[in-house]
Amino acid sequence: xxxxxxxxxxxxxxxxxxxxxxxxxxxxxxxxxxxxxxxxxxxxxxxxxxxxxxxxxxxxxxxxxxxxxxxxxxxxxxxxxxxxxxxxxxxxxxxxxxxxxxxxxxxxxxx
Amino acid sequence: xxxxxxxxxxxxxxxxxxxxxxxxxxxxxxxxxxxxxxxxxxxxxxxxxxxxxxxxxxxxxxxxxxxxxxxxxxxxxxxxxxxxxxxxxxxxxxxxxxxxxxxxxxxxxxxxxxxxxxxxxxxxxxxxxxxxxxxxxxxxxxxxxxxxxxxxxxxxxxxxxxxxxxxxxxxxxxxxxxxxxx
Numbered sequence: 503x504x505x506x507x508x509x510x511x512x513x514x515x516x517x518x519x520x521x522x523x524x525x526x527x528x529x530x531x532x533x534x535x536x537x538x539x540x541x542x543x544x545x546x547x548x549x550x551x552x553x554x555x556x557x558x559x560x561x562x563x564x565x566x567x568x569x570x571x572x573x574x575x576x577x578x579x580x581x582x583x584x585x586x587x588x589x590x591x592x593x594x595x596x597x598x599x600x601x602x603x604x605x606x607x608x609x610x611x612x613x
Numbered sequence: 614x615x616x617x618x619x620x621x622x623x624x625x626x627x628x629x630x631x632x633x634x635x636x637x638x639x640x641x642x643x644x645x646x647x648x649x650x651x652x653x654x655x656x657x658x659x660x661x662x663x664x665x666x667x668x669x670x671x672x673x674x675x676x677x678x679x680x681x682x683x684x685x686x687x688x689x690x691x692x693x694x695x696x697x698x699x700x701x702x703x704x705x706x707x708x709x710x711x712x713x714x715x716x717x718x719x720x721x722x723x724x725x726x727x728x729x730x731x732x733x734x735x736x737x738x739x740x741x742x743x744x745x746x747x748x749x750x751x752x753x754x755x756x757x758x759x760x761x762x763x764x765x766x767x768x769x770x771x772x773x774x775x776x777x778x779x780x781x782x783x784x785x786x787x788x789x790x791x792x793x794x795x
Contacts, residue, residue, distance in 0.1 A: 518752045538718035574762035579721060581714040583753040587630050603630055 509567040512553070512596045513574070514560050514588040521582055525555030532563065532584070536576040544572060553593060560600055562593065623751055625651065632757035635782070637669065637745070653782070655684070667786055671707075675699065683785055684743065688712070689727035693734065702739040705781065706731060709747025710755060710763065729767055741781040742774075 517528055529552040537545040548569035553562040561584075565573045570589075577584050587603060590596035621638060628636045628651065640654040640662065654668040659681070662668075672678045673686040675695050684705040687696065700706070708728055713721050728744075735742035744763065746755040755763075761771040 516752065518750075539721060571762040571765055574759045575766050578710055578755050578759050578763060579713040579716075583711075583714065583750070585627075585631070585752060585754055586756045586759050589758060 509591070510549075510564050511567050511570045512562060512564045512590050512593050513570075513577075513586050514557075514562055514596055514600045515577060516585045516587045517559050517561065518582060519559040521559075523582060525552065525561050528561060528582070528584070529563065531582075532573075532576060532580055535580040536572065539576055539579065540569075540572050544569060548572065554597070557597070557600060560587065562596060564593070620751075621652065624754070627751045627754050631754055633754075640668070667782075669705070669785065687731065689724055689731060693731070697734070697738075700738055700740055703741070703781070703784070705741040705743050706735055707743040707745050709745050711747035711749070711753055725767060732767065732769060741778065742769075743778060744774075 515532075517523075517525075521528070523531065529550075533545060533550050536548065536550060548565045550573065551564045553564060555561050563573070574586060577586055588596055588599040590599055624636060624638070628634075635651050635653060637653045637655045640656050640660075652667075654663065654666050655671045656663060656668055657671060657677070659668075659670060669683040670681050671684045671686060672682045675685075678685055678696075678699050680701065682704065684707050685696070685700070686707045686709070687693075689708055696706070708731060713724055716724060732742045734740070744760060746753060748754045764771045764774050
């Protein structure tokens with residue numbers, strides 16, 4: 503049997519820093535919305551996983567490449583609002599991308 | 614397109630991060646905005662400021678839809694018969710994603726179905742289909758990549774969509790320049 507590993511993608515998701523939800527709760531909401539829109543089976547196959555959440559108000563979520571579009575659709579249709587600010591094929595690159603983004607100008611976002 | 618935020622500088626920084634070249638900002642006569650290449654003012658009627666900036670006349674009520682309207686904001690669940698009667702060639706028909714956040718799975722499915730039918734309607738009536746975030750804060754803004762995924766999911770080619778929307782915006786601007794020159 504071939505040692506085949508499915509490609510994954512990692513997304514950096516920004517949430518409202520005044521949010522009453524903790525990152526783990528937000529991840530649960532994302533998975534819940536994914537299941538609601540695309541079904542439990544796809545949600546399991548997508549292997550949605552929460553990685554870092556110590557990066558200010560940014561969550562790092564990974565999923566199988568095949569289900570990336572489903573994840574992005576789910577994120578855009580989830581309450582509370584979540585915004586995908588970066589996307590990468592490796593976590594290391596994603597962290598680097600997020601670190602270079604100019605977030606200081608958009609913090610304390612009120613509106 | 615379709616940002617209703619007050620803090621334009623933050624919205625523009627966010628737009629850059631999200632890969633958006635251009636954003637629509639709600640404006641009225643009282644709002645002072647610096648001339649910027651990457652914003653389009655959205656206004657309910659033509660204010661004097663419109664002479665100096667790219668702008669679109671936006672209506673969200675069918676009663677306000679007239680010959681001067683560039684963009685009509687539609688709720689996919691509303692009846693489309695009147696729009697079919699009142700729409701003209703080149704009218705932009707905008708749908709906001711933000712409303713789906715409060716819908717359950719079943720209603721979201723229906724929303725997608727309705728949006729698809731509006732897209733077909735736009736195609737057959739030479740109207741411009743526009744998907745917008747409908748954001749009222751920077752947290753509600755949607756990245757270009759996410760728009761691509763939503764479009765793909767609805768069976769719309771993102772490449773064609775962005776090409777058509779660019780041409781439509783260009784045609785709106787061009788028409789105004791011709792009008793201003795004559």
